Amino acid sequence: MSSFARPRITAGERRARLVRRQLLDPAVRAGRVREVARSVLALHATDAATVHLSVAARLADPRPEAVERELYERESLLRMTAMRCTLFVTPTGLAPVLLAASGRPNAAVRRKQLLRQLELSGIGDERWLAKVSRAALSVLAERGEATTGELAAEVGGLERQIVVAPGKRYESRRSVAADLLFVLAADGHVVRGTRRGGWTSNQHAWTLAPELPELTPATARAELVRLWLGAFGPGTVADLKWWTGWTLTDTRKALAASGAVDVDLDEGMGYALAEDLEEPVDGAGPSAVLLPALDPTPMGWRDRGFYLDPAHVPALFDRMGNIGPTVWWDGRIVGGWAQRKDGTLNWRLLDDPGRQARAAIEAEAQRTASFLGDRRFTPAYRTPLERDLAS
Secondary structure (H helix, E strand, O other): OOOOOOOEOOHHHHHHHHHHHOOOOHHHOEOOHHHHHHHHOOEEOOOHHHHHHHHHHHEOOOOHHHHHHHHOOOOOEEEEEOHHHOEEEEEHHHHHHHHHHHHHHHHHHHHHHHHHHHHHOOOOOHHHHHHHHHHHHHHHHHHOOEOHHHHHHHOOOOOOEEEEOOOOOOOEEEEHHHHHHHHHHHOOOEEEEEEOOOOOOOOEEEEEOOOOOOOOHHHHHHHHHHHHHHHHOOEOHHHHHHHHOOOHHHHHHHHHHHOOEEEEEOOEEEEEOHHHHHOOOOOOOOOEEEEOOOOOOOOOOOOOOOOOOHHHHHHHEOOOOOEOOEEEEOOEEEEEEEEOOOOOEEEEEOOOOOHHHHHHHHHHHHHHHHHHOOOOOOOOOOOHHHHHHHO
16 A cells, blocks of 8 residues: 555545445435445344334335335345444345454354353353253254244243342343343354334344355455445544454454555545545535434444534434434535424434525425334434434
8 A cells, every 4th residue: 555645535525425325315226125235234223213214214215014024035134243243234145244254253252251151150161051052043943933032931041140240330130041142143143033023123033044155254354344445435444443343453454455545534544445546426416314323324434524513423422422313415414303202203403504405304304204104213322412302
């Protein structure tokens, strides 16, 4: 990578890429859910409502029944634990990369933690954990799918309780099954199956994961860098480290192996795919979109100054760094929105983007309200502006 004569990519050019690649312009909206997932690499699925609303914002003709059906077509999409131990919906073809680059390393760490808790609680050791793991997978092979509670009732020992942070004010208890299923999911043995409950429910049955090609961690990390740069690039080392949850050393090694080239950004040196430097960056014109809390676009970078005024961070984020519902215009966050208890949508601008923008945002709010119909939701992680607008 050359250290001189680096190509310059302006903030405006980054926003134009963002709008086009992440399908925030009506002119480039998708026809299928899997196209949406591929455009952002992986959809955040920690909050069940987020997945539906992220998809609807990017579809040309979003229909709740069609979105629901496609989200559970495991031949094309998988719900899996990946970056930062977070649940995502990702195209099945990308799952081997996410599994080797993030899932399995996370599983190894969580498995060690679980073993330590099992031993401290006097429940079992490594042999015991291997035995109940095999038993749980055997039950799933026989039944097809089962919830955490159903597995705990059928496999002896999984119902036992682990004490977390004993003696602390935040001491809590959870079943062995809950921790074990997380490890098995991150390690690629099981995936989320049928949802139990309504569209905002986070309760799923578990089912055996499909067989996926094996990749080495180094190969997978380099490929994940290329995928991230294709969806979110250009970006900085800090952006990529934050998004993946990797160590700084692993992030730098993966960047070097990815073939990314150095570029100049407002934040300093960044990275892009070589082929992106030839890509036209002109947008189709300003466009409005309403994105839900934890949407993958605003969660794609650590350094958000090119699309978000830092003065708006306290209103739009909670104390843990989770973003609430946002209003976008021309590749920038200009406000926030919420659903009231009566189902109506309420939005507020934090910047005034002008008459054209206000009219377009109003139309987009009506489009979102039409998709929701009589369905109600509350974000799992609430932010100051969202709480205010929802009241």
